Amino acid sequence: MKILVLGGTGHVGARLTVRLAALGHETVAASRTSGVDAVTGEGLGAAMAGVDVVVDVLDTVDTDVAAATAFFRGTTERVLAAEHTTGVHHHVLLSVLGADRALANGYHAGKVAQEEAVRDGGIPFTIVRATQFHDAVLTIADALTSDGVVRAPGMLLQPVDVDDVVDLLTEVATAEPAYDTVDLAGPDRYRLDELLRATLAAAADGREVVTTAGLALGADAADSLLPLGAHRTAPGPSPPPCRERTGSRSVHRARSGDLVAVLPHTSTRHVVSAPRAHVERQDEETI
């Protein structure tokens, strides 16, 4: 099978490209670095030649609703048009679980517009919606920082390990189109303020986290970014029973109440203490 990973140099895309190639698939990683621009369309048709499946893991830093929507809807429509021309028979999209319940954030509005474009696009599709990646938690801290202080409410997140997202994308990309969404979350739920405190401590980042009232990340309720319906529960991260370790995923579970903070640009996992939030889970299936 020939699989094009759009955004193949990114955080998810680079891992996915390696994983698919290791399974023996002819895999093409496309991004502006390789001369493919999904905004202008440059190089898109040529990259798509002979491709059976496209996995879209493109991303933008835009958080303004107009800019994010223009990027996500625009690139998707351009890619789908190229797929019609070249005969691609499965379009896989990675989106954000709960984005449709967090539309006050322009980035989430853009992802919802992107999902709509895929559903309306006429190419058989599967949409994978994942919760926040563990290693995106520091980015959330940055977004909530003003005057050197992180201000965060106690709303709930159920972060997931990026490797588990890659596992599911691999499964989906090599299967028949589902014409549906598949939701994925990590195994545990945390209050955002406590998650940020623990993650910053693990990163030796001295920023204070002040608990605020209300909501963040555009959410319209405290549980908006949780999986509220049928979903898969990923197994990781599964930290070793020690304070710190570098390397691939271990096979041990954390002690009850432990949180694994995965820091960006490293594979170091710090077991830190942040209490899990006690919230009933619903309709789970562990992958």
Ligand SMILES: NC(=O)c1ccc[n+]([C@@H]2O[C@H](COP(=O)([O-])OP(=O)(O)OC[C@H]3O[C@@H](n4cnc5c(N)ncnc54)[C@H](OP(=O)(O)O)[C@@H]3O)[C@@H](O)[C@H]2O)c1
């Ligand atoms: N972070 C989270 O917690 C989270 C949670 C759920 C879902 N997601 C989704 O995961 C997806 C991937 O995220 P990521 O962290 O892997 O992003 P990333 O590391 O920023 O990678 C983005 C990729 O898109 C490429 N790209 C950007 N603009 C492009 C353009 N105009 N044309 C072609 N390629 C372009 C980049 O390569 P070049 O710069 O070389 O072009 C790069 O390969 C996103 O769609 C995001 O919504 C993220």
